[in-house]
Amino acid sequence: MANAVRRIGVFTSGGDAPGMNAAIRSVVRTSLHMGIECIGIRRGYNGLVNGDFIPLDFESVSGLSRRGGTMLYSARSEDFRGEAGQEKAVATCKLLGLEGVVGIGGDGTFRGLLELSRRGVAVVGLPGTIDNDIACSTYTIGFDTACNTALDSIDKLRDTMQSHERCSVVEVMGRHAGHLALYVGVACGATCVLVPERPVDFEADVVEPIRRARLGGRTHFMVIVAEGVGSAYDVAKKITEATSLDTRVTVLGHVQRGGAPTARDRVAATYMGYEAVRLLAEGKSNRVVCVQGDTYVDYDITEALKMKKGLDEQTYTVMRALTGVEQR
Ligand SMILES: Nc1ncnc2c1ncn2[C@@H]1O[C@H](COP(=O)(O)OP(=O)(O)O)[C@@H](O)[C@H]1O
Ligand SMILES: O=P(O)(O)OC[C@H]1O[C@](O)(COP(=O)(O)O)[C@@H](O)[C@@H]1O
Numbered sequence: 361m362a363n364a365v366r367r368i369g370v371f372t373s374g375g376d377a378p379g380m381n382a383a384i385r386s387v388v389r390t391s392l393h394m395g396i397e398c399i400g401i402r403r404g405y406n407g408l409v410n411g412d413f414i415p416l417d418f419e420s421v422s423g424l425s426r427r428g429g430t431m432l433y434s435a436r437s438e439d440f441r442g443e444a445g446q447e448k449a450v451a452t453c454k455l456l457g458l459e460g461v462v463g464i465g466g467d468g469t470f471r472g473l474l475e476l477s478r479r480g481v482a483v484v485g486l487p488g489t490i491d492n493d494i495a496c497s498t499y500t501i502g503f504d505t506a507c508n509t510a511l512d513s514i515d516k517l518r519d520t521m522q523s524h525e526r527c528s529v530v531e532v533m534g535r536h537a538g539h540l541a542l543y544v545g546v547a548c549g550a551t552c553v554l555v556p557e558r559p560v561d562f563e564a565d566v567v568e569p570i571r572r573a574r575l576g577g578r579t580h581f582m583v584i585v586a587e588g589v590g591s592a593y594d595v596a597k598k599i600t601e602a603t604s605l606d607t608r609v610t611v612l613g614h615v616q617r618g619g620a621p622t623a624r625d626r627v628a629a630t631y632m633g634y635e636a637v638r639l640l641a642e643g644k645s646n647r648v649v650c651v652q653g654d655t656y657v658d659y660d661i662t663e664a665l666k667m668k669k670g671l672d673e674q675t676y677t678v679m680r681a682l683t684g685v686e687q688r
């Protein structure tokens with residue numbers, strides 16, 4: 361059967377995530393395999409608004425899977441949020457002969473894709489964000505690498521905290537989502553983990569676990585705070601006031617978004633890239649490729665954006681059990 365599209369564009373948008381390059385490579389190589397031309401749009405939606413693009417061939421994506429960041433650059437585009445920017449973006453698609461577009465990013469990127477599709481461009485989204493906050497997918501490209509990057513730093517911090525018998529307060533990324541904080545907290549054996557999805561009872565969630573650990577013989581402590589909860593400095597100050605412990609704050613910041621992607625991210629990105637092109641080739645549009653358990657599936661973007669992703673309850677329960685927080 362003939363492909364429904366002859367030429368497509370691919371771009372990365374929003375916060376970058378390790379594995380985005382592997383997804384680009386997969387989109388390009390799958391396209392070529394299916395006899396579809398692929399153009400790289402640079403700087404997220406700004407590239408569509410301004411006609412900023414590069415042709416991509418087999419060789420131009422060689423060795424890309426192992427590289428962090430995104431070769432197409434990423435951006436948050438104010439211009440594309442307005443009607444005029446969106447019209448310009450569609451005009452660029454027409455000019456370049458793009459019949460389909462693959463956007464790799466988070467929920468904001470998917471909302472943008474809907475605007476393109478309303479104006480007649482076939483679109484598929486791939487979930488790429490270290491926050492793992494896309495509701496239709498149990499996994500997003502970049503999450504595993506970010507967890508491991510944070511964990512590596514926390515393991516190092518633990519050495520020095522142990523030597524000086526201090527309390528480490530580590531802020532991890534996640535303005536609205538605590539998935540990264542929770543997973544990292546479980547993996548590093550944190551004393552307690554604070555996430556934006558749950559109200560914080562400072563006495564029960566922070567002071568009490570520290571006291572219990574102290575009574576159990578521990579002399580150093582690891583408190584993980586998701587960015588969205590508030591300042592790690594405030595948390596540290598309150599801990600010192602309540603316990604007299606010597607605290608030190610580390611804000612991990614953008615280091616969590618960099619680095620060579622893990623095998624999990626490379627493989628997930630590669631599968632998703634393949635699926636995106638397959639969907640466009642079959643004439644499908646308005647789809648998000650995602651993973652449910654071990655299975656790759658796709659959802660209607662509008663439906664996907666209506667879904668809400670809560671914290672993984674099982675992981676949250678396990679975290680609280682192991683940190684000695686009272687059930688409430
Ligand atoms: N409602 C919207 N309509 C049109 N474009 C949007 C919308 N929301 C986001 N975008 C575009 O998508 C870009 C990325 O969204 P953002 O929320 O910053 O990151 P992410 O995709 O990682 O969630 C924005 O800078 C903007 O250009
Ligand atoms: O790149 P910026 O503007 O500093 O944004 C930081 C934010 O981006 C993230 O790293 C990823 O968020 P998105 O995937 O939604 O872009 C958040 O964890 C963090 O709060």
Ligand SMILES: [Mg+2]
Pocket residue numbers: 374466467468
């Ligand atoms: Mg987002």
